Amino acid sequence: MDTFVLNVMNLPFTIMLESRHRETDMHSTVDRIHEVLVDVDRRFSPFRDDSLVSRFRRGDRSMSRDQDFSEVYMRALLERVETDGLFDPYFRGGYDPTGLVKGWAVNRAFSLVLRPLLSQGLLTGAAINAGGDVLFSARAHGLPWRVGVQDPYDVHEYIAAFELGSGAVATSGTSRRGEHVVREYHDVVQATVIADSIVEADVWATALLAAPQDRLDALIRDHGLTAFLVMGPQGYRNYLHGKPAQVISTQEQNR
Amino acid sequence: MNRTGKIGVAAASMTALALDVAAIVVVPQLRIQQSQAALAQAASSDTRSSSSGNSGGGSSNATSTPTSGSSSSSSSSSSSTSSTGLKDGTYTGAVTATGRGDVQIKITVSNGSLTAVNALQYPQDNPESSSINQQVIPVYVKEALTAQSASIQAVSGATETYDGFTGSLQDAINQAKR
Numbered sequence: 001m002d003t004f005v006l007n008v009m010n011l012p013f014t015i016m017l018e019s020r021h022r023e024t025d026m027h028s029t030v031d032r033i034h035e036v037l038v039d040v041d042r043r044f045s046p047f048r049d050d051s052l053v054s055r056f057r058r059g060d061r062s063m064s065r066d067q068d069f070s071e072v073y074m075r076a077l078l079e080r081v082e083t084d085g086l087f088d089p090y091f092r093g094g095y096d097p098t099g100l101v102k103g104w105a106v107n108r109a110f111s112l113v114l115r116p117l118l119s120q121g122l123l124t125g126a127a128i129n130a131g132g133d134v135l136f137s138a139r140a141h142g143l144p145w146r147v148g149v150q151d152p153y154d155v156h157e158y159i160a161a162f163e164l165g166s167g168a169v170a171t172s173g174t175s176r177r178g179e180h181v182v183r184e185y186h187d188v189v190q191a192t193v194i195a196d197s198i199v200e201a202d203v204w205a206t207a208l209l210a211a212p213q214d215r216l217d218a219l220i221r222d223h224g225l226t227a228f229l230v231m232g233p234q235g236y237r238n239y240l241h242g243k244p245a246q247v248i249s250t251q252e253q254n255r
Numbered sequence: 256m257n258r259t260g261k262i263g264v265a266a267a268s269m270t271a272l273a274l275d276v277a278a279i280v281v282v283p284q285l286r287i288q289q290s291q292a293a294l295a296q297a298a299s300s301d302t303r304s305s306s307s308g309n310s311g312g313g314s315s316n317a318t319s320t321p322t323s324g325s326s327s328s329s330s331s332s333s334s335s336t337s338s339t340g341l342k343d344g345t346y347t348g349a350v351t352a353t354g355r356g357d358v359q360i361k362i363t364v365s366n367g368s369l370t371a372v373n374a375l376q377y378p379q380d381n382p383e384s385s386s387i388n389q390q391v392i393p394v395y396v397k398e399a400l401t402a403q404s405a406s407i408q409a410v411s412g413a414t415e416t417y418d419g420f421t422g423s424l425q426d427a428i429n430q431a432k433r
Contacts, residue, residue, distance in 0.1 A: 150412030173413035
């Protein structure tokens with residue numbers, strides 16, 4: 001497996017590529033992914049004065065012909081409804097889709113650059129980890145990916161690990177980046193969501209982090225979520241396709 | 256994941272869709288604020304049918320969490336009273352082409368209130384994987400695993416910045432592979 005790290009939006013994007021073909025040019029593949037991410041940042045960053053998002057916030061509506069802007073806007077509003085407003089692109093007053101754009105950008109890079117190579121057999125597996133939110137392709141021969149979840153109390157330790165054939169994993173928590181979620185409740189310390197789509201996983205991880213404790217079960221059940229929640233130093237909750245599931249604790253290993 | 260819309264404060268913002276579903280992008284933020292203002296007003300049992308007269312403050316703070324009672328009990332409470340200024344019925348927006356597929360929205364208005372928002376069509380992000388992950392995905396809590404010990408390939412965690420990446424778990428894995 002070849003591993004590359006890109007710095008876009010001040011996020012570390014770890015790109016993992018597997019191939020058995022010598023002719024697969026890994027570096028040009030990574031360059032193309034970089035281009036896609038930079039382009040998304042240029043159009044969607046609220047920190048760039050000339051981005052479409054910044055112009056939209058100033059009242060300019062001329063970007064309505066940009067299909068991607070339209071898609072992100074619509075998606076953001078839909079997710080706001082889906083999550084009962086727990087995910088809110090207007091959480092700071094003005095339109096700010098940043099919480100959704102990161103996952104959307106990863107998915108876009110996957111669709112435009114990696115999927116064609118995967119379907120042609122030039123790659124046998126690929127993953128993009130965008131600062132802790134990961135999208136995985138299926139790997140050749142059905143080998144699973146092994147995913148670790150960071151311990152919110154000690155970022156140098158894992159708190160959970162699991163295997164995933166393909167799909168996405170996203171985690172929200174109070175991080176070194178500080179609170180990027182404006183929330184009324186602080187019942188959930190860290191929320192990890194596993195889904196087919198990285199946008200879905202990311203949005204729900206954000207929503208669950210912001211949710212009050214007494215609504216978690218209903219939200220997760222109604223939306224059939226697979227999630228792993230950290231409620232406190234020893235408090236873990238596991239949900240599988242909407243249903244509470246046992247948290248299986250393994251023996252301490254390798255010590 | 257079901258795409259059934261819900262009654263709630265969040266849904267009120269989708270009133271904008273009803274007003275010009277076809278051109279969702281040009282829905283100004285003002286309208287969303289108006290619809291929130293409309294909802295706040297409706298909450299004080301005033302069911303005025305026009306949303307134009309209530310723009311008064313317009314300075315809704317766009318709080319990220321809805322007020323307690325109004326959410327997720329979509330079946331029971333049909334009493335969400337954001338007045339949309341719309342006639343009762345079902346409105347279906349035009350199909351909007353996007354880079355990855357077509358998007359189409361349907362909304363339902365009952366008693367002047369927006370009661371449902373549905374996506375009739377929405378491009379799935381990752382369709383080929385959806386069957387694969389139907390299998391059970393166990394999550395094992397492990398304690399004190401080190402980066403090298405678990406043959407882990409990817410780490411999910413709260414968002415990290417690039418500046419703080421060096422020395423992180425994912426960075427340790429990346430380095431170990433080199």
